[in-house]
Amino acid sequence: MIKQLLFFLALILTFSSAFAQVKQAEKEMAVYNFTEAVALLQKALEKGDQEEERKVVVLLAECYRMLNDWPQEKTCYRRAISLGETSPENYFFLAQAYRVSGDYEEARRLFLQSDDLDSGKLPGRHFAMSCDSALLWLQRDPGFEVQNLALLNSPQSEFGAVVIPSGLLFTSDRLPARDPDKIYGWTGNSYLHLFLAKKSPGRVPDSFLTPDNYDEFSTQEWHDGPASFNNDFTEVFINQTLIYGDQTKRDPERTRTHLLKIYTAEMKDGKWTKPETFFINSRDYSVGHPALTPNGNTLFFVSDQPGGYGGTDIYSCKRTDNGWDSPVNLGPVINTPGNEMFPFVTEKNELWFASDFHPGFGGLDIFVTKPDEENRTGAGIFPETGTKQRHAPGKDPWEVTWEKPLNPGSPINSSYDDFSVWTDSTGNHGFFSSNRPGGAGGDDIYYFEKAQRYIRTEAPDTSWQWTVGSRQFADTSHQLPDSSITSSPHHLTTSLELNKPYTLENIYYDFDKWDIREDAKPALDSLVRIMKQYPVTVELGSYTDCRGTGEYNLDLSQKRAESAVVYIIGQGIDPGRIIAKGYGESMPVNNCSCQPGKVCSELEHQVNRRTEFRILSWGTSSAPGNR
Numbered sequence: 001m002i003k004q005l006l007f008f009l010a011l012i013l014t015f016s017s018a019f020a021q022v023k024q025a026e027k028e029m030a031v032y033n034f035t036e037a038v039a040l041l042q043k044a045l046e047k048g049d050q051e052e053e054r055k056v057v058v059l060l061a062e063c064y065r066m067l068n069d070w071p072q073e074k075t076c077y078r079r080a081i082s083l084g085e086t087s088p089e090n091y092f093f094l095a096q097a098y099r100v101s102g103d104y105e106e107a108r109r110l111f112l113q114s115d116d117l118d119s120g121k122l123p124g125r126h127f128a129m130s131c132d133s134a135l136l137w138l139q140r141d142p143g144f145e146v147q148n149l150a151l152l153n154s155p156q157s158e159f160g161a162v163v164i165p166s167g168l169l170f171t172s173d174r175l176p177a178r179d180p181d182k183i184y185g186w187t188g189n190s191y192l193h194l195f196l197a198k199k200s201p202g203r204v205p206d207s208f209l210t211p212d213n214y215d216e217f218s219t220q221e222w223h224d225g226p227a228s229f230n231n232d233f234t235e236v237f238i239n240q241t242l243i244y245g246d247q248t249k250r251d252p253e254r255t256r257t258h259l260l261k262i263y264t265a266e267m268k269d270g271k272w273t274k275p276e277t278f279f280i281n282s283r284d285y286s287v288g289h290p291a292l293t294p295n296g297n298t299l300f301f302v303s304d305q306p307g308g309y310g311g312t313d314i315y316s317c318k319r320t321d322n323g324w325d326s327p328v329n330l331g332p333v334i335n336t337p338g339n340e341m342f343p344f345v346t347e348k349n350e351l352w353f354a355s356d357f358h359p360g361f362g363g364l365d366i367f368v369t370k371p372d373e374e375n376r377t378g379a380g381i382f383p384e385t386g387t388k389q390r391h392a393p394g395k396d397p398w399e400v401t402w403e404k405p406l407n408p409g410s411p412i413n414s415s416y417d418d419f420s421v422w423t424d425s426t427g428n429h430g431f432f433s434s435n436r437p438g439g440a441g442g443d444d445i446y447y448f449e450k451a452q453r454y455i456r457t458e459a460p461d462t463s464w465q466w467t468v469g470s471r472q473f474a475d476t477s478h479q480l481p482d483s484s485i486t487s488s489p490h491h492l493t494t495s496l497e498l499n500k501p502y503t504l505e506n507i508y509y510d511f512d513k514w515d516i517r518e519d520a521k522p523a524l525d526s527l528v529r530i531m532k533q534y535p536v537t538v539e540l541g542s543y544t545d546c547r548g549t550g551e552y553n554l555d556l557s558q559k560r561a562e563s564a565v566v567y568i569i570g571q572g573i574d575p576g577r578i579i580a581k582g583y584g585e586s587m588p589v590n591n592c593s594c595q596p597g598k599v600c601s602e603l604e605h606q607v608n609r610r611t612e613f614r615i616l617s618w619g620t621s622s623a624p625g626n627r
Contacts, residue, residue: 022052025059034063054083058090065093068417068435070100088118095127099362102415104131105601123337123357129518130359132606137361137409146411146448148439149431152197152211155441159420159433160226164233167198168208168431170445171226191241193224216272226289226420230296234267237290237299238275260288262301280317280327291343299324300343300351309335314343314353333402334369342420350427351402354419359518360407362415366432367405404522412448501541501612516567524564527613528571531578537617540565541581545605546594550584558582564611579616 025040041060044052061076074097080090095110108131115124152158152170160171171192194215197208227238240263259282263275280287282305289302300316313335315327334340338357341364345351349371354364407413416436423430428450433443504523516524531538542561544553561580569575588608592600 019052021047022056022059029059029063032066034066038063038067054080054085057083058085061090061093065097070097073097074101086117088114088122088124091117092122092124095124096362099127099131100415102362104135104415107131126357133359134361134415136607137407140409141451142411143409143451144412144448145451146446149208149445149447150440151208153440153444157433157435157442158195158445159443161420161431161433161445162227162229162422163424164196164229167196169194169196169214169227170211171195171224172211173442191224192239194227194238228290228292230292231294235264235292235296236266236272237262237264237278237292239263239288239290240275259283260286262287262290279324286312289342291345293345294347298345300330300345301327302341302343303327310337310357311339312341314340330402333404339364344421344423346423346427347425348427350423352421352423353405354417354421355405358405358407361410361413361418363417363435364419365407365413366418366421367407368427369403369405372401372403404525406522417443498615498618501614504611504613516563520564521567524567525571528568528573531568531573534618535577536615537577537579538613539579539581539616540568540611540613541583542611543583543587543608544585545608546585546588546592547605548585554582554584556582557584560611 021040021044025037025044028034028037028040038060041056041063045056045060057076057080061073061080064070064073064076074094077090077094077097081094091110091114095107095114098104098110099107108128111124111128111131113124114122115128118124152168154172156173158170158172162169172195173192193213195211196214197211200207200209224238224240227236229236239260241260261281262278264278265272265275267273278287278290280301280303285303285305287301287303287305291300292298293300297319298316299319300314302312302314304312308329309332314330316330317327318325329335334351334353336355336357338355340353340355340357342354343351344353350368351370352366352368354366356364358365358367360367412418412432414434414436416434418432418434418436420433421430422432429448431445431447433445435443504527527538527540530536540561542557542564544557544560546553548556558580559582561582565578565580568578585608589610590600590604590607592604592608594600
């Protein structure tokens with residue numbers, strides 16, 4: 001009897017210990033100390049408490065997701081589902097882990113499964129379509145070449161690279177923390193600090209010395225960086241956190257952590273002034289990732305303040321004679337229900353940024369857009385009122401609406417996190433960061449340059465003559481043809497021929513559907529531009545895969561072609577210049593003909609669900625390819 005009592009007492013103590021560790025782990029997660037939470041949850045899991053196992057595994061999966069440890073995240077979500085934790089969220093986040101690992105077909109299946117379970121409340125179908133796009137984009141020839149800057153990178157994270165007169169300035173958490181209190185609980189590493197890799201003779205990107213700590217305007221011990229400068233390097237905006245400002249316990253029930261803030265300093269008498277807080281900072285939400293336009297008149301930044309479109313949105317505010325105007329959200333063309341961050345602006349009025357929601361390869365993808373030239377005197381949308389503000393000609397270009405962001409494709413983007421771009425004035429050369437495999441560890445800095453086959457003239461001499469301020473960069477004439485139109489899966493076309501079929505890439509349809517998906521519109525817009533420039537008459541043909549009867553597929557393809565034509569007419573094209581034609585399953589581009597014993601992947605079927613156009617007549621103008 002005594003032995004039995006002792007046995008049950010031991011069980012009670014074990015369960016109590018596991019329960020206490022889980023409760024403490026939840027507290028650590030609430031303040032973003034995910035590395036500490038993982039250690040506690042792993043100990044709780046070792047106790048063998050089956051009652052707690054399901055909860056512990058889900059919490060572990062969440063921690064690994066926040067730590068960007070997708071292999072562990074995938075393992076934990078799969079284990080959670082096998083234990084019966086089959087919520088739509090668990091399928092959705094498992095799909096995200098497969099997407100990051102590059103397994104787009106399995107990710108697509110899981111995204112659709114999560115969508116079915118919660119009736120579309122999670123964006124599962126949206127990301128399933130993004131998987132379709134990624135599989136197709138990977139077939140394209142790369143437009144850029146990238147190189148890991150091994151000399152600059154460490155086993156920790158490096159990002160936020162920006163060229164200044166003395167070299168390359170970037171942000172890293174590589175310093176070992178001398179004080180345990182100075183360990184950032186989210187990552188388990190030191191807080192972020194600025195580093196400078198001084199320039200040395202030679203060709204960029206090999207002309208850097210070993211990085212050293214940079215403290216010319218760094219005066220505190222918490223997060224420090226990234227930084228953004230004006231064109232003559234007399235003003236800087238920098239990300240920082242001050243811990244005392246975040247520990248104010250105005251609401252005892254609310255857990256607080258470090259909030260990002262923006263500080264600014266000026267160069268006076270050859271020295272930087274002490275950074276001062278920028279007026280948009282708040283104790284209730286974060287503002288960060290400052291990006292100053294080259295002329296210094298507009299500041300872009302990121303915030304999770306209430307009233308946005310998603311998790312973090314990009315905002316801008318303008319400098320006036322009386323100071324700075326109130327911030328304005330860039331609107332729904334740029335911002336999404338996800339997270340937009342790391343803006344960067346160029347002298348060519350290009351806006352580069354990262355997003356985890358716009359159609360991409362996975363994780364954060366890099367995108368580029370510019371002001372909509374056709375609407376330069378048109379509407380700027382203000383989300384707080386839902387109204388449109390008219391602007392007069394000659395106003396600052398940042399006040400106009402935006403073109404749909406473009407994904408520059410692989411290898412700049414990958415299935416992992418790709419973000420934090422800096423480019424020269426041509427856009428042909430620059431730096432970005434990524435946590436893709438093959439680097440030194442964490443986030444690494446990469447150099448990129450446009451592939452030579454897309455540049456008409458020889459590349460400029462990329463010595464340090466072009467790195468001191470964007471005004472001094474060499475300007476190279478270059479042309480990147482519209483990659484939405486192809487004459488074959490792998491070759492871009494710069495001329496059009498009569499009666500030759502051209503595939504509109506990404507005009508793909510969900511199985512058994514004919515409506516135009518959001519990711520199809522950019523390719524249709526490219527055909528609209530051609531038809532606006534040249535008075536051509538066009539047949540737009542649609543094709544299905546082999547699943548279903550021949551009669552049904554013929555009807556379905558006709559509906560798909562008509563749906564695309566309706567969209568094009570809606571963009572201002574005369575209905576008499578475009579014809580819809582459905583071809584059903586009659587002309588597959590691969591061997592997926594649904595013969596007995598033939599098994600095709602979803603990607604192979606989707607390639608057959610395509611849209612093509614052919615020019616029937618040139619009208620009164622000569623062919624664009626024969627001028």
